[in-house]
Amino acid sequence: MRAKFILHRRGWINIYYNQKYVIDEIHNRTGFSVNDVTKILNSLSDVVKDKFSDTDNYVEIKLFHGLKVTSRYIQPEQSKSNLDISKLDFILSLNAMFSDHFRKEIRTLHNSKL
Numbered sequence: 001m002r003a004k005f006i007l008h009r010r011g012w013i014n015i016y017y018n019q020k021y022v023i024d025e026i027h028n029r030t031g032f033s034v035n036d037v038t039k040i041l042n043s044l045s046d047v048v049k050d051k052f053s054d055t056d057n058y059v060e061i062k063l064f065h066g067l068k069v070t071s072r073y074i075q076p077e078q079s080k081s082n083l084d085i086s087k088l089d090f091i092l093s094l095n096a097m098f099s100d101h102f103r104k105e106i107r108t109l110h111n112s113k114l
Contacts, residue, residue: 023037023038023041026041044063048061048069052071052094057072057073058070059072065099065102066098066101066102067097067102068096068097069097070094070097071092071094072093073093074090074091074093075090075091076089078091079091079093
């Protein structure tokens with residue numbers, strides 16, 4: 001299955017794209033082999049995990065223009081979790097942020113497809 005569609009009662013649809021779908025899209029747009037694209041995405045995953053597991057308390061990675069992901073190690077007292085985290089030394093907080101310009105580009109593309 002390349003994409004999973006879920007129709008809701010209110011008429012809107014959630015679409016979930018899996019990694020195979022993304023690999024095929026990149027392959028079709030670039031002409032790179034599926035095997036090469038898969039290796040690149042898997043390597044990207046390894047790099048992100050490696051950098052986020054560093055001993056630094058804050059790491060920011062700009063994956064591409066308009067998207068950055070961050071990891072922060074915070075004290076349990078600073079967490080907003082409802083779970084019992086009192087026995088933990090730290091909490092790993094992961095975030096993804098899109099730039100305003102990137103969001104505007106997405107809105108423009110979305111509106112052009114309506």
